[in-house]
Amino acid sequence: MTTSVAFEKARAEGRAALVGYLPAGYPSVDGSIAALRAMIDAGVDIVEVGLPYSDPLIDGPVIQTAVDAALRAGTTTTDVLRVVEAVAATGAPAVVMSYWNPLDRYGAQAFARDLAAAGGSGVITPDLTPDADDSWIPAAREHGLDTVFLVAPSSTDERIAMTTAACRGFVYATSVMGVTGTREQVGDAAAGLVGRTRATTDLPVAVGLGVSNATQAAEIAAFADGVVVGSAFVRRLLDAADPAAGVASVAELAADLAGGVRKR
């Protein structure tokens, strides 16, 4: 399934799509596969597979901790592709979330080819704006991958238009100015940003950063096409007594959030 089909399906059901993030390699490569699959079984529509990076500059402490552990355990880009393959085999769309340098090092062309071969749907690039570099977009287009770029509350209308024109699949709107992590409040800025984004594109707009529970998911689902949850899932893994408990806890949160996006 492509991400577009997943968003259409949600729209047809009169709800927002639920997008769940976990880094590959935490608590282990197989452990991350199990957790991502459990998420999908419990109602997540699209998964984001994080590619662990040494300098994750828009991630807060929760994701930093898990990613750091994944790297210390030796997780490689090839492992990430293996996770994508195992997850995409369920039929749910899997996109990679990656900072630019690991992709640049692998080679934009080679990564696009290997990700497409693994059944991946696309890549979200948090530190790569469409105007930053010339190599990624052509490689992704050639291999039919979604290019998902971010828009932020601080983006000008011109930049939002430039960004959404380069997006395929969906647009990622960051709800607040800040790093990943759960928040009490997911800013009022989000609704305004989604409105400004919609004015430039027909692509679905997913909102992320800070969402941690069903109530917040329902709030976002009222004005966005998708709700992205990351740190709250990672927190479940970090707090678990053992990997199996972590998987169960992730599934529990996914079910709860899946209820939230249906309550718009």
Next chain:
Amino acid sequence: MDTRPDSGHVLSADRPGRFGPYGGRYVPEALIAALDELDREYTAARQDPAFTAELDHLLTTYTGRPTPVTEAARFGAEAAGGARVLLKREDLNHTGSHKINNVLGQALLTKRIGKPRVIAETGAGQHGVATATAAALMGLECVIYMGEEDTRRQALNVARMRLLGATVVPVTTGSRTLKDAINEALRDWVTNVETTNYVFGTVAGPHPFPTLVRDLQRVIGVEARQQVLDLTGRLPDAVAACVGGGSNAIGIFHAFVDDADVALYGFEAGGDGVATGRHAATITAGSPGVLHGARSYLLQDEMGQTIESHSISAGLDYPGVGPEHAWLKDTGRATYEPVDDADAMEAFRLLCRTEGIIPAIESSHALAGARRLGERLGPDATILVNLSGRGDKDVDTAAKWFGLMSESGEVQA
């Protein structure tokens, strides 16, 4: 500030902030507006006579510019193959290093933009001290991010920053050094960008920082070039500087770039020796990639993960380097070589004993490089060295290195 137009030889025209394939802006979209604002304000400010006059006034009456050039006759004769060694005395700046040149300009820009808060990263603490100083002077709130490892080896500078009213946040992620302090500062910036300006300390980072910081440090070379001409009647044969992120080096190099007969040498931290893998010799042993918002050389593994650097010098302990240096290296205009801890400390000792000047350990790498150049070029050569900072902050480290003090800080009998 030197407002002459850019010589343009290293800037590619098609994209702002590119030095050949290097530089650029690889940052989250959330930061683009702030970088654009900084770029816009800086472009306007450098053409505004009121701004440049205010900066020049501070550089003269507050920092003490121009800094002198000192002939290091005994050092040259006894330690550098008889070559004529001239020291550009950035150690005599207020706060003890070249970092203040950049900070005063950026703090004035912050006032101009109208933001009440500044943040900065620091390695050796010199940039943090300079930023805390400018913040105190201009009434700005100031938060400094410093790797926990560096807060330990540069404890004196932590106290200085706190005395100046800054909040110092020890960073406990990753290698707990400069690289991680930059990550934390960027995270703060992305969160508080509406009220906060990031006073970046070196010529790395996303556009406009490499250009902005270079322009503010250019004064070093502009002064030194004239001072050497006045003193010797000719240009130096070589210019030597240490390279961490590269700001003192680009500051002294830039005025000489068009002087084809002047060789430019950047000395990187070789740590325990490049062969050991424990070093910070980014250009010597690294490869092109993206770190902290710009494409340049960096120390990375085959997956593109940053490799931790090592150096006795906190200010050079950084796995990245400014993009303009990457371009100067690729074009062959400048040469970069490693200097290991032991050679740097020997040069440190020699300058203390021959000239009565205690250099920063960072700058000691440039002095060790000058010794090497002196041996190579011989007694007819004139070598200009950027003495980027003074060693007061390093007395503890040096005393332990030379066995004058035990690890616990007791003075040896």
